[in-house]
Every structure is written in C-alpha cells, then in structure tokens.
Amino acid sequence: MAIPTTEKPDTSLHGPNLILDVENFGPIAEAKNIEFKPMTVFVGPSNTGKTYLAMLMHALLRARHEAVPPQSNLDPIRELGFSYIETESLQRFTVNLQEIISKLEPSSTRFPENATLHIGIGSFAKDSRDFLHRFVNETIRMTAARFEIFIQRYFEIESLQALSNRSSRRFHHPSISWSDTTKRLRLSLDENLASFEVADTFFGIGSDLETTLRHHPVDEVPEIYREVLKSVTNYTLTVLDHLVYSHYVPTGRSGIMNSRHLLAAQLTARDQDYYLLARDFLSSLVAIRGIRSKPVFSSRRFTPVKFSFGTNMNIERVASVIEDSVLKGRIGVEETEGITEFFFVEGQNRLPTTSASSMVTDLAPLVLFIRHFAQIGDLLIIDEPEAHLHPEAQQQMAAALAFMVRSGLRVLITTHSHYMVEQLSAFVNASKLDETARKQALSLEGALGEEDIYLNEDETAVYSFGFSEEHGGSVVKEIFMGEEYEYGPDDHSDATVRQFNRLQRVLEARETAESNGMD
Secondary structure, three states: OEEEEOOOOOOOOOOOOEEEEEEEEOOEEEEEEEEEOOEEEEEOOOOOOHHHHHHHHHHHHHHHHHHOOOOOOOOHHHHHOOOOOOHHHHHHHHHHHHHHHHOOOHHHHOOOOOOEEEEEHHHOOHHHHHHHHHHHHHHHHHHHHHHHHHHHHHOOOOOHHHHEOEOOOOEOOOEEEEEEOOOOEEEEOOOOEEEEOOOOOEEEEEHHHHHHHHHOOHHHOOOHHHHHHHHHHHHHHHHHHHOOOEEEEOOOHHHHHHOHHHHHHHHHOOOOOOOHHHHHHHHHHHHOOOOOOOOOOOOOOOOOOOOOOOOOHHHHHHHHHHHHHHHOOEEEEEEEOOEEEEEEEEOOEEEEHHHOOHHHHHHHHHHHHHHHOOOOOOEEEEEOOOOOOOHHHHHHHHHHHHHHHHOOOEEEEEEOOHHHHHHHHHHHHHOOOOHHHHHHHHOOOHHHHOOOOOOOHHHEEEEEEEEEOOOOEEEEEEEOOOOOOOOOOOOHHHHHHHHHHHHHHHHHHHHHHHHOOOO
C-alpha cells in the first residue's frame, strides 16, 4: 500500500524510549531493563555508577550521529563505505520500486510540494525486503563499532576490559545491549550483534524521486541507482531516529566555566582521542556568540526529528523560567574582540560569571545549552543539577526539570538530592489532578507557577543505585513514583536519623560528663 502525504507517521510526545541492559561495567554489577523515558533519574550514593551509565548513554547517542553523515548531498557508497551493497540487489530493488509506483492510481500520485510517498514494506518482493533488512542491519553494526570507540574516548581507556567489574571473587567481562521499547531495534555490544525487524514499517520516497522513477527506465539511467540508494539511506536514518541527539552537561560546571579559556587551550593541544566529554562541553561554550538565536552547530550532523506539538519557542521559554525562578537573574552573552564572555544580571547589578556565586556558574551552562543548542526531542544529560543549590532552590530546579519535559525535551539527571526526587514524585502525583487543582496543590511561585507542570507515570523513571556485596558491585533498581513512593533502604531519611542519633548520643555523653563534674 502506498500513501502519498506531507505528514510523517504519528510520533509520541518525545519519541520512542530506549532500554539499556548493562552488566559488569565499572562499578555497575547489574543494571537490567533500564528504560530511558522523557524524565529519567539516577539516584544513590557516590561511586555507584550513576555517571557511568549516563556517560554510556551519551556515547551511544553520539556514536549514532557521528557514524551517519547528513542526508543532504549524501553519497552512501563513498561516504559510508557500503561495500556490501551488491549492484544486482540494488537493481532488483529499483525495478521493484518502479513496479509498485506504476500500479498506483494517477489521482493518488499528484504530490503536493515536498510530499513523501510512504510505501508499506509488505508491498515489496521478498528479495527487496531482504535488501532493506540487510542495509539497515549493516548500518546499525557500523553504529555499534562507533559506539565502542566513543566509550573508549569518553572513559579515556584503551579497551572495554579496562572498565570490567572486578570483585574479590572473579574477573567480570562487561556486557552492554540496548533496544527500543518495541524490541524491534536491538544491539548487543558484547556479542557484536545487531538486528532490526522491518515488518510493518514504511519506506518513504520524495516526489522528485518518484517522478524520476516513473519517467526514466532503469537501463537508460544507471545513475538512478545512486538516487535510490540515497532514499534507502534516508529510510535507514528514520530507523535510527530512535536514538535522539543528546547534550551532556557534566558536574564541576563552576570550575569549567571559570577556567574555560585555559582549559580549551590545553585540551586542543592534547591527544584528540581523549578528554572527549570535556571537549564537547567546551566546544559548545566556545561556539556561543552574543546572539539570542540558535547558531548553526557544525557537529550536529543529522536532520533532527520534528514533532508536531510545539516549536523551539518552548525551549526558549525553559531557559527564561530557570533564570526567573531559580537564578533570580539573567545569563548574558557578550563578544569582545573575538572572545565570548558570560555575565549575570540581577536587578541593576551586572557581574561576570567568574565573579558570581557557585549556583550561577553551575546553572549558567545549562541555561546556555538550552537557549543556544537544544531542540525539541533532544536529550539533556545533567550531572547533579542540585549542586550548590539551597534545598528550596533544589525543589524549584526539580520543577524546572519537569517543565523541560512538558516543553518537549527529554531529561536524564544523576542526583544525590532527596529533595529533587521527592519533588519529582509530587509532579507525578499531580498528573492525576486537573490543571486548576494541580496549580493550587503545587503552589509554585513566579514563572514556574504560571505554567501547568506535571509528569505522567509512563514518562518518568527513577532508578536507585546501591552496592551489593552479593553481586560485587552496584545493582540498579527502579523506584515506584506513585502514591506509595519510597526512596529505598539507605536513603537520605536514614542518614538524617543516623545523624540525629549521633547528636543525641553526644548530648547524653556531655550530660553524663557534666553530672560527673567535668567542665
């Protein structure tokens, strides 16, 4: 069945979710069925692998977008090195595609400008389906190879074995696999396997290619094969659109912001294979200029997924809300003699960020990333967004994170903050109320109070990281975020109780000492 349309197939609010399974990776002994939803939270003690798993996800997403060139002006054979493409297979596929188009009713092929013809995969002959299947799988395998390279660069290691979990009992080899929620797109790094099921999907071609196919026989226009191969590559990219574009905002942002010029000079002189995470972060800061519109980001090598529910004005609003509700001031950008400088404006006061508080320098990069680079559907990975924030500000930051999700961004955070997780749980429960009751119950102030903020249960996932003596490393477990929310067996509440008990014992000891005549 062929359907000419200018609309893309329906997509959910934030696109499909990915599921990651990891074993014996650094401090992580077991992390099973970790589903990356629009709001994903990693919480737990230090050195339990929260940042490891966040960096692993970022490496996967970067590998996808660095492995495949832009769709425009694509020469797949030359740029991707698809040596496995057989000319005869491509010829048969092209002929089959022409046959399908020739059977269409004339009225159904009057394309509007920039329309796309969606052809059900079941309409193709078996050898054409096999050709598509093989093409997609080989591309995913190329992505898998890039994935391993990016892991090595981000973690600054020579091989994955350097990240193997080593308990006192035995040596464990790392195991990493991921899939989409339909289980149709799968990759297993440790077994070097990848597969994709093409059933019930659509192959899309543009009206220009359709016209070319209709009016130029294959044997008269050999160059048409290359055009068809471009279309096949675009189809493959729609498969890999399950992997969204990500921005990593690392911890230690204050130090990086305050010394970014020196760090950038040092890093650019070092080995290109290492310090990749810091390079990405610094490169983005350097790319920002004294303008409010989003610049062309040269490292973004793909056409972003477009969603129908909003525009990037939503994203601009997110940056402003963080400034108004958390920072209580504005982050400015100024370019002087080719050097970009950042400053903080609070009322009548204007300070360079290097002279502002740690809260400002820690959150300024997040505001800048959102304002200058983030697009709807992107993933923001934020290490410890609560750093340098008072508990009240942490709760406001949690509201800002939920607002990001409502605006069309995906968010992944690592955190130690009980306040953050408690507040996110409140937003999940608030989804059961209507807007008026929700705003009244949450009682958010300022710019946040003007927005309808909530998190649906199916778009929120919180995972607790804790060390297990039995497993010889951290085990990751999901926390239920509904009415019966509990943080876990060793949470901040237990730490508070232990601290209270310590204080009581000290006070009792002092009282005993004083009663015995001690000064």
